[in-house]
Amino acid sequence: MPFKLAIDGKPHSLTILARRPQLVVAVDGRRHVVETVDAAGDGRRALTIDGAETGFVRAETVEGALLRIDGRTIEVRRLDAATEASAAGSGAHLVRAPMPGIVISIHKTAGDSVRRGETVITIESMKLQMKLDAPRDGEIAEIGIREGEGFEKDAVLARLAAPASEG
Amino acid sequence: MTPSPAGAARPVPFRKILIANRGEIACRIIRTLREMGIASVSIHHAVEARARHVREADEAVEIAGETPVAAHLDIARIIEAARRTGADAIHPGYGFLSENARFARAVTEAGLVFIGPDADAIALMGDKISARQFAEEHGVPVAPSVMPTEDLPDFLKRAAGIGFPLLIKAAAGGGGKGMSIVRSAAELEGAARLASSEAQRYFGDGRVYAELFVERPRHIEVQVLGDGKGGAIHLFERECSVQRRFQKIIEEAPAANLSPALRDEICASAARLAAAAGYRNAGTVEYILGADGRFFFLEMNTRLQVEHPVTEMITGLDLVRLQIEIAAGHGLPMHQDEVTAHGHAIECRICAEDPARDFLPETGTVLHLDVPRAPHLRFENALDRGQRVTADFDPMLAKLVAHGPDRASATQRSIEALRELALLGVKTNVDYLARVLEHPAFAAGELHTGFVAEHRNALAAPELDRQTADRALIAAALGMREFHSLVFDVPEPHASIGPWRN
Numbered sequence: 061m062p063f064k065l066a067i068d069g070k071p072h073s074l075t076i077l078a079r080r081p082q083l084v085v086a087v088d089g090r091r092h093v094v095e096t097v098d099a100a101g102d103g104r105r106a107l108t109i110d111g112a113e114t115g116f117v118r119a120e121t122v123e124g125a126l127l128r129i130d131g132r133t134i135e136v137r138r139l140d141a142a143t144e145a146s147a148a149g150s151g152a153h154l155v156r157a158p159m160p161g162i163v164i165s166i167h168k169t170a171g172d173s174v175r176r177g178e179t180v181i182t183i184e185s186m187k188l189q190m191k192l193d194a195p196r197d198g199e200i201a202e203i204g205i206r207e208g209e210g211f212e213k214d215a216v217l218a219r220l221a222a223p224a225s226e227g
Numbered sequence: 228m229t230p231s232p233a234g235a236a237r238p239v240p241f242r243k244i245l246i247a248n249r250g251e252i253a254c255r256i257i258r259t260l261r262e263m264g265i266a267s268v269s270i271h272h273a274v275e276a277r278a279r280h281v282r283e284a285d286e287a288v289e290i291a292g293e294t295p296v297a298a299h300l301d302i303a304r305i306i307e308a309a310r311r312t313g314a315d316a317i318h319p320g321y322g323f324l325s326e327n328a329r330f331a332r333a334v335t336e337a338g339l340v341f342i343g344p345d346a347d348a349i350a351l352m353g354d355k356i357s358a359r360q361f362a363e364e365h366g367v368p369v370a371p372s373v374m375p376t377e378d379l380p381d382f383l384k385r386a387a388g389i390g391f392p393l394l395i396k397a398a399a400g401g402g403g404k405g406m407s408i409v410r411s412a413a414e415l416e417g418a419a420r421l422a423s424s425e426a427q428r429y430f431g432d433g434r435v436y437a438e439l440f441v442e443r444p445r446h447i448e449v450q451v452l453g454d455g456k457g458g459a460i461h462l463f464e465r466e467c468s469v470q471r472r473f474q475k476i477i478e479e480a481p482a483a484n485l486s487p488a489l490r491d492e493i494c495a496s497a498a499r500l501a502a503a504a505g506y507r508n509a510g511t512v513e514y515i516l517g518a519d520g521r522f523f524f525l526e527m528n529t530r531l532q533v534e535h536p537v538t539e540m541i542t543g544l545d546l547v548r549l550q551i552e553i554a555a556g557h558g559l560p561m562h563q564d565e566v567t568a569h570g571h572a573i574e575c576r577i578c579a580e581d582p583a584r585d586f587l588p589e590t591g592t593v594l595h596l597d598v599p600r601a602p603h604l605r606f607e608n609a610l611d612r613g614q615r616v617t618a619d620f621d622p623m624l625a626k627l628v629a630h631g632p633d634r635a636s637a638t639q640r641s642i643e644a645l646r647e648l649a650l651l652g653v654k655t656n657v658d659y660l661a662r663v664l665e666h667p668a669f670a671a672g673e674l675h676t677g678f679v680a681e682h683r684n685a686l687a688a689p690e691l692d693r694q695t696a697d698r699a700l701i702a703a704a705l706g707m708r709e710f711h712s713l714v715f716d717v718p719e720p721h722a723s724i725g726p727w728r729n
Contacts, residue, residue, distance in 0.1 A: 063710050065700050067691065072700050076713055083714060085704075087697040100706055104597055104649070107705070109698050116702045117649035119594035125703040126594065130695045131646030132658050132688075136703035160590050160618040212617070213590045 064139035065124065071139055153201075155192050155218035161185030162210045163217070172200045180218050181205075192217065239555035241265050241316050241340070245309040246284070247330075248320030249299065251607045251625060252531070253280035256318050259547040268312045270305060272298035274619060279609040286312050295619045299323045302330050306337045316340035316554060318547070322621070325530040326353055342554040344508045344529045345455070351504060352527040362524040365503040367496045370515070370523040372438035383419060386437045387412055395419055397426030398434035408440055441523070443675035445516040446470070447482055449497030450538045452549060454558040455507025461498040462538050462546075463568050464490060468674035469663060471586045476656065476679075477663060478534035479573045480541050483634060483672030486520075493522055498563070500527065509535070509550050518675075533576070533626070536605055540572035540630040570630055571637040575645065575660040577608075577625040579616045582659035583688060588622040590615075591653030599647040603630045603640055606648075616653045624655065634672070638664050662686050 062073035078084040083094040095108040106115045116129040124137040164182040168174060174194040181192045181203075194200075201221040205211060244260055245268040246253045253269055257280070260267045269284035272295035281287040288308035292298025299305075300323060309317055317334050319325035325343065332346040343349070352358045363369045371389040375398030376382050386393055386409075393409045395418055409418045419435060427433035450462040466482035467475040481490070497512035504527075511532045513525040535546045549560055579589045593614045598606045608625030616624065627644055631637035645661040663669055666682055679686065691699075704710040 063704060063713060065703060067696055067699065072696070074700060074704050074710070079714060085701055087700050090693070090697060092697060092701060094701055094705075100711055102595060102706070105702070105706075107698075107702055109701060114698050114702070116699075117595060117597055117651065118702060118706050119651040120706060121594065121652075125706055126651040127699050127702055128597075128649035128651060129699050129702060131661065132691075132695070133649075133651065133655075134691065134695075134699045136699060138707065159587055 066137045066139050067134060153195075153198075153220045153222060154216050155180050155195065155220075157183065157185075157192075157211050157213055157215045157217055158190070159185045159213050160211065161190075163205050163207050164189060166203055166205075166207055168200050168203065168218070170200050170202055174198060174200060174220070183211075183217075194220065196220065237552050237555075237557045239263065239265070239551055239557070241551065241555065243268060243285075243312065243314045244316045244318055244342070244551070245270065245288075245305070245312065245314040246280070246318050246320060247299070247305050247324055248318075248322070249275060249278065249280050250609045250620065251623075252320040252533075254283055254609045255607055256320060256547050257283050259545055259551070262545075263548060263551065265551075268309070268314050270299070270308055274617075277611075278614075279611055288312060296323075302327070302333050305330075306333055306339070309334075309339055310337065314339065316342055316551075318342040318550070319530065321530050321533055326528065328353060340554050342508070342550050344453075344506055344510065348504055348506055349529050352510075352529050355526065358526055359524065361504065362500055365500055367500050367512075367524045368522060370439050370441070373436065375434040375436045377423075377434050379419060379423065382435065382437070383416055386419070387415060389437065389439055392440040392442065393437050394440040395422045395435055395437050397422060397430055397432070398436045399426060399430035399432040439523075441515055441517040441521075443518050443677065444468075445482070445675055446475070446513065446525075447485070447493060447516045447522065448511050448513040448532075449494050450532070450535070450546075451497050451501040451506070451510050451512060452553065452559055453501040453504070453506030453508060453510065454553060455505060456558070457502055457505055458559055459498045459501035459506060460559055460561070460563045460566060461494040461501075462542050462544065462566055464494055465534055465537055466674060467534060468676050469669075469678050470676050471582075471679045475534065476576050476578070477573065477660065478537055478576075479571065479634070479637070480537040481568065481571065483674065489520055489522075496524075500524075508553060509546050533623075534574050536607060536626065536628040537572040537574045540605070540628060541568040541570060542566060543569070570632045571634040572628060572630045573634075573637045573641045573664070574626050574628045575641060575664075576623050576656075577627060577648075577650070577660070578656050579622045579624055579653045580656055581654050582656050582686075586656070588618060589654040590617055592616065593650065594652030595649055596651075597647075597649035599644045601640075601644070604628070604644055610650070624650070624653075635670070638670065658688065659686065662688075 062075045065072050072088050075086045077086050085092050092109055102119050104117050116127050119126045127134045161183045164184050166181050168180050176196045177193050179191040180194050183190050198220040202219045205217050243266040246256050257267045267284040269280045269287040270290050271281045272292055274295050290298040290304050324330040328346040328349040331341045331349055334341040359369050373385045391410050396406045407418045409415050422435045423433045446467045447464050449464045451459055453459040464482050465478050465480045467478040469477035511528040514522045515525050516522045580586045581589050593610055596610055605628040629637050629640040631640050642661050642664050645657050
């Protein structure tokens with residue numbers, strides 16, 4: 061069964077083709093020979109991939125890992141069956157804060173039905189007001205914040221109920 | 228840190244200094260205090276009780292405040308903290324209270340030494356109009372302008388006298404209404420009439436104002452030192468033209484492509500201004516420089532500047548030490564002709580922000596910090612692993628300063644250090660800064676304050692190539708328990724021949 065990861069929302073699948081004598085991994089069908097595989101754990105590490113030594117720095121996150129590799133920082137997220145289903149399905153269930161700020165007004169309460177693009181919450185951030193819209197048609201399951209409250213970037217401010225079809 | 232040249236350290240009467248600041252600059256000041264054998268006192272709000280500037284100081288005092296920033300602006304409580312800890316002097320750093328004349332006065336009135344200019348000098352330079360007037364009176368060029376008037380013929384005569392291009396604005400203006408750029412005398416009258424009638428229509432005030440429009444302006448500033456008795460020297464210029472959201476992100480010393488004659492003229496005017504003001508302390512005179520070589524006074528900052536390390540790296544001086552020595556009454560460390568510069572230095576401001584989203588601030592947690600080290604590098608920061616980066620303070624996290632024998636090598640060393648630097652857990656502009664330094668226009672020294680906007684497309688993050696993506700995915704996967712066990716947990720039929728490794 062392939063192992064699924066995503067970079068910038070783009071899914072990739074890793075399949076182990078061989079474990080011995082060397083680890084061979086296919087990434088989206090591209091074959092790579094991997095040596096020095098004791099590269100678990102965070103921090104500065106090195107792997108030999110296709111004969112070339114690759115140094116990198118890794119930090120584990122809740123969603124996956126952050127990597128500093130080839131002079132750039134890359135965020136890799138785990139794609140499990142559930143998140144994949146919601147990504148492929150009718151869009152996210154969550155209304156997330158795009159940046160830190162405070163809530164100016166809340167336009168919906170739990171149980172309200174919303175149309176995609178309808179404003180759920182108005183926030184203020186960087187002295188600018190911004191409307192946060194429902195990502196899809198559905199029903200508000202929960203509003204996770206009150207007017208006047210502050211939040212960090214990526215905080216979940218509201219959640220939509222999962223559509224019945226997704227079970 | 229390089230010790231002050233011009234001989235041995237000069238003894239100062241301070242045993243303990245309170246730093247009315249935080250973050251990297253507080254840590255940088257503590258470093259010099261330690262070298263000078265002076266005890267340090269840090270201040271902090273409750274949210275930053277375990278911050279590095281608190282841990283590194285000999286003593287720390289918590290300042291209550293509704294917000295963390297409010298605590299750092301509380302003049303009465305900060306002076307009380309200095310008194311209670313027995314500090315002799317207060318160093319304000321940059322930002323916060325560093326250019327607050329009331330604070331400087333209150334510190335002095337409390338019987339303490341303010342490591343900075345006297346309150347009157349702060350007030351003089353803090354007011355844009357009075358500073359501009361003072362500069363003009365002392366032969367420092369200011370951008371020519373025609374003050375608001377309704378007398379159109381008089382306006383036209385004086386505007387034409389300034390030269391072109393000219394920016395014409397409604398005196399009561401805003402939002403670009405009644406504003407235009409006039410490039411020749413032939414266009415002047417029509418543009419002025421139009422601006423005036425638009426101004427009348429939109430604002431009910433037909434007065435128009437004109438000033439010289441500087442195209443592709445460069446930001447050049449001069450580091451000065453004044454003894455407070457009319458003596459002043461300069462420590463050469465810095466160029467800070469690469470800016471975003473009107474704030475500097477890359478600074479360097481010396482400026483690129485500046486003729487020696489023009490450099491001398493600009494630097495001399497800054498020292499003249501500081502001397503005329505009877506300025507005491509390190510300070511910075513900022514200018515705007517046009518492509519035609521004309522330069523105009525912008526403002527004077529009466530404090531240590533964020534980008535002071537580039538000047539330190541080319542001159543070998545410690546500006547914080549010099550500030551303290553001057554505050555102690557030692558005067559200037561050397562004569563103007565003894566100040567020398569070696570090589571080139573570049574500072575990159577590392578900020579928690581997303582260059583792809585118009586440089587909006589980011590928050591997060593520092594999960595990993597791996598800093599390149601070399602004799603030619605300075606990484607000024609107060610970061611800790613596990614530290615939360617919040618919107619409480621400025622998004623600047625650190626400064627990476629690189630020195631080299633010339634501009635090209637300082638640029639190359641900066642790029643290498645940025646690539647090597649690993650700051651994971653909060654989105655930063657590190658890779659963006661490297662792309663700026665790699666841009667041919669930066670290498671050519673074709674800088675102006677619109678650089679970031681002009682090269683927006685070229686500076687965007689390149690698409691991730693497949694090879695790097697694959698390597699990142701493999702490196703990420705091997706750190707994940709699930710994948711690790713897929714690789715190493717040997718399936719049943721193979722168990723008899725032992726695990727794959729060892």
